[in-house]
Amino acid sequence: MEKESGPLVLEILRQENQLKMSVFEHKDIISTIRHYSQCTVVSEEVDALCKDAYLFLDRMHKAGNKEPELFTNFRKTTQLLWENLLTRAVKDRLRTSLLKDLVLLLDEELMHIPWECLYDGNDFLSLKFNMGRLLRSAEPVPQVQYRSASGRISMLILANPTGDLKSSYLEGVNIKNQFDKKRDFIKIDFKSQDIDTLYVKKNLYDYDIVHYAGHCEYDARDPKNSGWVLKDGRISPLDIGKMVHSGSMPFLIFSNACQSALHDRSSPVVACREKNYSLASAFLLGGVRHYLGSIRKVEDEAGFVFAKEFYTYLFKGEKVGECIRMSRLRLINEYGVNNACWANYLLYGDPSFRMFGIKTKRSFDEAAKKKPFCLSTRRFVQLFVVTVFICVVPVVLYMWLPSIHPSSYFVFNRANQLFLKGKNQQALIFLNRLIAEDSRFLQAYPLVADICQRLGQNDQALQAYFAYAAESQKRKDSKHLAGAYIKIGWLYQLQGEYARSLDYYYKALSISKEFQDKLNEAAALRKIAVWFIDKGNYNKALELLTKSSEINRERQNQAGHRYNLACDYFDLGLLFSDKEDMATAREFYNKSLKLFQSLKMKHELSDYYFNMGEMCVFDKQYPKALEYYNAGLKIDQEQNNISGLASDYNMIGELYLELEKFEFAISHFEKSVELAGRIKAKPELALAYYNLGLAYKRKGQKNKAREYFRSAQEIYQVIDAEEYAKVKKELLELYGQGFPELTANRHLQKE
Structure with a gap:
């Protein structure tokens, strides 16, 4: 078990009405000088906005997706918090950062603010970053012994301690059954009902992970009496404080219960100043590395979905913060962004930390001790390099370049420009000439097929795709072969030949997985998802689109994956539109629009306009619908x-x-x-x-x-x-x- 370096750290200190902040990469932490910026805040205004944000969250949970205006108000409120709490320098850094892990290093007085829900105009921070909080306390921090892991991981599930929560019992049973098959590297013990405080105190030290599913009560009048509700009472922050020196606490505690991660919302600043009486801070001060808790009552089904997704990714070796972000996205796909169950959870701890699956890295010092490899003479090195270059470069060029003829690139680019302008016949002339002269130029085949498909020549399009597949097989080019199968499958699907189309999609998926081709793997998953949308199986489609979008989201700095992600969002919009969840559908359609526009892909926008128009028809906004339809029609007419x-x-x-x-x-x-x-x-x-x-x-x-x-x-x-x-x-x-x-x-x- 090892922590990967390199998260982005946002450190914020409060001094009366000033917030001082600095954002830096973890590798910069040893710098002797670090820049900070500051802004003035009005405490009353911030507290009012926080209260409104939590109020909207509560109302959104109760309304589900029935009142989309609640989500709009929530987003506006959290965007105001973004504008008021952060300096321009920090906002610019967060907007442009390519790092995925974000650590918030916060004063206690700032813990009540819903930082994870801050909206930057495009995304909520917790959906953009893998986020975790670290607590800056004014109180002396006790010396604790952090747990070190070796060998098999142990996990304790405490489910329904009071015997009155059937759903909590089922959550615990399902988690145990789901992951019990991984018993080679994790031992799971399950305890339900008749769980008293003595049992928890005696056994807590024996486990690396503890999952609690039950009641958690917060006592605003006496925070010291808050805590998990057990058979004979509560286990409180004071109880945990007394256990600090008795042994090593677990690496991770997941408290899947109501208000286990938050201080009192009715008077947040006062509650925060009650220092270490919250359950979260008590466990952290006791030596728990990561505490995952909820800020409000957890709905039974949503809580289980989140927990199952979280542990699935955790046991695969993903970072803790990544596991949480993926689980949030799963809840959004499952219930819609308007149902704010995705915002329930807070992580205290480093989000870049992995609990499983990391190979031990050799330190720099160890590497330095190894005797370096030396060649006898400089002349021999030069001859060796020249020989490798002469032998390897021609092979690489032959295997990976579309062609070794410079004129082929010119002809292809000319044809592609004509295609983008809708001059299809002229483009086809160039491409047919290119293929006749240089049949190895693989990119030409799918463009020929796209043009034929655009012109309605589906038989010729299919022939071009099969020629693309054959030439790819001849060159043993797995990426192009997978791409060809995806195209063939899509054309069959458009023609209503669903069995054939699915067969080619799965062929593409198998090839891309075998050769670790993430771009085509994501594309195949998305096409299979659309297949299931056509068949009305929305749950399966959601599962596949979640997988596809995550592959592309992680790699969206690459143009191909960025395009794929835009398509994922578009198809998620289609899915939620078919489910008549129009607010969520619009969210995804607009995300896809921004990405398509950033890629300057005008020809992709026709489908966007027509699907937005279709939603306007659903809302009986007929003039707006016709406006969208005409915009899409114009694009298709221009491109013939x-x-x-x-x-x-x-x-x-x-x-x-x-x-x-x-x-x-x-x-x-x-x-x-x-x-x-x-x-x-x-x-x-x-x-x-x-x-x-x-x-x-x-x-x-x-x-x-x-x-x-x-x-x-x-x-x-x-x-x-x-x-x-x-x-x-x-x-x-x-x-x-x-x-x-x-x-x-x-x-x-x-x-």
């Missing part, structure tokens, strides 16, 4: 994106149908039929037929309605059983209204 236009006309037609402007609706549906039919896009064509059926049905022209419903039904019968059943129901309703029943019944019986 026939595949996109087929979908665009369907969605605009649906809006006009909602407004009962039937002629406008029918006109757009007919355009969609023409384009979707031309490019053999079966799902889009079936939808256009179905929409025409609805339009003529509402106009009272039932014969035409039946005609289009049947056309939709013929396609859905092959590609989508659920949609087929929906269209069949429409036909049954029409046939039940006095129109050629006999013919209709015969038709349905044949089906």
Whole structure:
């Protein structure tokens, strides 16, 4: 067990109405001079904002996702705290830092502030950083013996000590069952009910990790009497203080109970000045390295989801802070950002610390003691380097460069510029010439396929993708091969061939995992997630998108992963939109928009505009919806994106149908039929037929309605059983209204 160096440290001291602060990397901590900046704060205003923030958190928990304006107010409040509490220099450093670990080194008087929830205009700090707090105390710190680990880790789960919390019992049982299979490196003991204070005091020292799931009560009148509720009373900060010198406390205590990490919110400053009476600070002063607690009542299901996710990552060897941030993201994916359960938890301790899986690093001194390797003569070194260069460089160039012909790069860049401008036919001419002259230039194949797909030439697009895969296999290029399979899978999915598409996605996932290709692994996970969205399995889709987004979030300084992350956010928006959680959907869509804009990818914005428009339709904001639709339509028209236009006309037609402007609706549906039919896009064509059926049905022209419903039904019968059943129901309703029943019944019986 070893701590990795290099977190960002934000140190803040309070002197009356002044906050002095410094932000630095941990490796800079030995510097003889460190810059600090300061700002003036109005204590009453800060306390009022903190109180409001906690009030909004409570109300958000009660309302769930039903009152999105609460989240808006919470975000505004925490953004005001960001503006008022931090100096410009600190804010700039936090905004631009690429480090993921952030340690807050705080005076006790500042502990009541919800630092983890500060909103910088783009992100909450605890979602951007792996955060942890360190306490600066005015009281003498007792000398404690910190625990050192060797060999098998021991864990104690204390669940439902009072016997009246079934959910806490189930949480403990599920955690034990979930990780008991890892018994080779962790021993888990489970204790439930009849847990008294004597049992805890006697056994606490025997374990590296303690998980508590039960009641935790805070006594505002007598903070010394706060603590975990056990069978015969409470174990309080005073009790813990008496245990300091008796042995080594656990590395980690996870108190998954209400208000176990916070001082009294009703009078936060006064409670903080009660010094070490909170449960968190008592354990920390007693020698616990990391204390993870909650600031309010934990909902049963959300608490278990968080705990399970936290330990999953912890036992994989992730940093403690990373485990918490990933668990927050899981709660957001599961319940939406409006449900503030993700903000429940605080970590006291170094977030960059790993408890498992770190190999011991040789120190600099040890390395210095090793006798250096020396060559006999300078001439021999020079000859050796030249020989390696001559032998290796041609192999590297052949294996990794798309081509060794300079003209190929020029032709490809020219074709790509034409593609971005929507001049598809001209781009295709350049690319076909490039492939004829230099078939090894792999990047040319997917661009050819993208152009063919944009022009509605799906057969040619598929041929180009298969040629891309074949050439990649020939060159043994696993990255391009995985990319080709993802593209093939997506084209099959657009054509309604779901079984084939999933097969290619899993092929891509297998290859990318085998060769540790994180970019394509994330892309494959995302495409499989969209597949499950199409099938209505939102839980599975969320699980996959969580994995994909985390891979990309960790590597977003690379353009490919940054693009992938934008797509992840977009698809999360799609998922929550399908679940009718529009507030969360907008959050993710807007995150994707910012990333696409930062990458200057205008052509990716059409889908964004149409999906935002669809949410406006849901909210009955029809003029705004039409504004979004027209913005997206313009992009697809400029790029001559026939595949996109087929979908665009369907969605605009649906809006006009909602407004009962039937002629406008029918006109757009007919355009969609023409384009979707031309490019053999079966799902889009079936939808256009179905929409025409609805339009003529509402106009009272039932014969035409039946005609289009049947056309939709013929396609859905092959590609989508659920949609087929929906269209069949429409036909049954029409046939039940006095129109050629006999013919209709015969038709349905044949089906």
